[in-house]
Amino acid sequence: MTAKANGNLPPLSLHVPEPKFRPGDAVDYSHIAVPLAGAQPRPDESCAAVEMHPLCLDLVRVLGEDDRAHGPWDPRLDAETLRRMLRTMALTRAFDDRMYRGQRQGKTSFYMKCTGEEATSVAPAMALAGDDMVFPSYRQQGILIARGYPMVEMINQIYSNRADKLKGRQLPIMYSAREASFFTISGNLATQYPQAVGWAMASAIKGDTRIAATWVGEGSTAEGDFHSAMTFATVYNAPVIFNVVNNQWAISSFSGFAGAERTTFAARAIGYGMAGLRVDGNDPLAVFAATQWAANRARANGGPTLIEHFTYRAEGHSTSDDPGQYRSAHEREEWPLGDPINRLKKHLIAIGEWSEDQHEAMDRELMEQVKAATKEAEKNGVLGHGLHHPFHTMFEDVFEELPWHLKEQSEQAIRERRIKWPEWSDSWKES
């Protein structure tokens, strides 16, 4: 169908967002406003949501260019806690590097790093109570690491081996760890948002004191579930923290395709009448302080908070992605908010609680720690090497009990196994 000119009206034109830089382009981030650290006010946690609305358009920052902590959002953490935060973020990065390599070596099918975004999971995990329920997306492995979840269990899941607690059913990194109050990760984006609200509502129904926190990327805020969750959370004043990790990219689509050209993601809170905050996502102290603020508010029946973490996805979307195909390679080095680990490291050095030597020694130690965990996990097998869960487990947990049709199909799978792989001994349980 071809449009016809209608009288003297100007023809309409469709706006299709376009990122500022494509492969090969020079990068100029001067359009990103980076306010002075410490310049943002910190309203009381019991304030009306509307008082927070200016902060939805601002950027809460604590760590300044001088590597010192500034302003009312400084959470005033002791040096020991700061070192633990640094170590946890560095461990998360070391884990990512090793697992990425493992995928390239064929030990597993898939991996996703969170490089550059470590603060957005580690700092909130440290600001929450250990039994607050988290509903993460696939890029918050830092929460499990911060909560001390065994790294070997994480690797078992990534390798889908015979010790994998999820029995090889789930794609690598889709962890589930109830004992760490870490909700089962789904491949379907943003579904965890209303679920977190439901969990928080349940906690309120029961008169519990625990709260929920959930994460999505900025790309997933476009899903309908985001809107449902925000509506339900405000309607019922649910004790939940919504995190939006705005890392600028949803695979190859820049944040403009989720609406970032017009406003911030934190500003979505304004329309729901919810408290909102936009923080420097590469400033671990700002992220910690924002979570602490929101958690205190939720725990006092003050209701939900939306936090946008302004950050940058430093690496590809996943091991299946090549960001060189759609964005400038210079973006990462030019990113105005720097690197979260480096910023906290420099802060600790600036206050005389850390040194380059200590940092190097820590990195070496963490690398060894991850390597040892990897070796331990590899004893249980890697993907495709035959050490996996018995066939019948494929049919379990579809329902609480096995109905007749799954029993029949289970018997079929075991019959097929004997034909397809007769060399496998029956020494380990096959059925």
Add this chain to the structure above:
Amino acid sequence: MIEESPVSLADAPTRRLNMIEAINDALDIMMERDSNVVVMGEDVGYFGGVFRATAGLQKKYGKTRVFDTPISECGIIGVAVGMGAYGLRPVPEIQFADYIYPGLDQLVSEAARLRYRSAGEFIAPMTVRSPFGGGIFGGQTHSQSPEALFTHVAGLKTVVPSTPHDAKGLLIAAIEDNDPVIFFEPKRIYNGPFNGYYDKPVEPWAKHPDSVVPEGYYSIPLGKARTVREGQALTVLAYGTMVHVAAAVCAEKGVDAEIIDLRTLVPLDIEAIEASVEKTGKCLIVHEATRTGGFGAELSALVQERCFYHLEAPIERVTGFDTPYPHSLEWAYFPGPVRIGEAIDRLMKA
């Protein structure tokens, strides 16, 4: 679980209830028994539901256990999944089955897979109640029978009661079940059984023996069919409203049919089906839903695979047509006595 145990229930006092009252009674009993049961949905709270299924519950149990929700099926199902993960036993209502689709991702990708993908760490012990089916001049979006969308999903159970007695027992079982259950309530028979003769007055449930409902708690196991009528000439597989329509046509034609009300589509009572078709050698499947890809196709395939050498005639499927549910031509669309009668005639001649 107790199947209508003669010991406990024969002496139990009974009441005559219509299907709405039976559902309301089941919700009341389960809310009383288990403080983790919460009821929510559009208009279910103060107002008591557009069909009155939740009438009086908010007053009795309070606003934090029975509450109205925003108009968001995605939100209703999504928060129910989260509540289930916490340890509650939510009973969300979707006002019409025609409006369940915005919640489909949460049902298919989340509720149905939670236990599997977390290896049992998290479960979704929720019961989604929803009025379904046609025959009420509901047009396109108040008449649909989308059960096949759910029977196709691994991890969901699908239940359709056809009497007040079953509605109460099955709903109690569904709420107690630790798996997510889609509980479709045929709204055409909320107030009385329907024989397919749209131009004749409808009898209320009060005149039907299956409106006699024991007081108090009882449950009917999911996965067990009910033999409505024993017979030798052919097997009729039906559920919901169509149980009554098919039974009326068989009676009118004087056919000695064995009528089986499936009650639960997943898990299916395959033993009851096999035993009956092996006895009769003929099988008629009746449902309101559209034909192509409908649950009847699954039933037909199963009967063909498992009873092939007993079959004396091709399996017949009487269903709605493969069109959206029409308004003015409702009775041309509805699989009523003429369509069922033709199929029976073909089977009996074979």
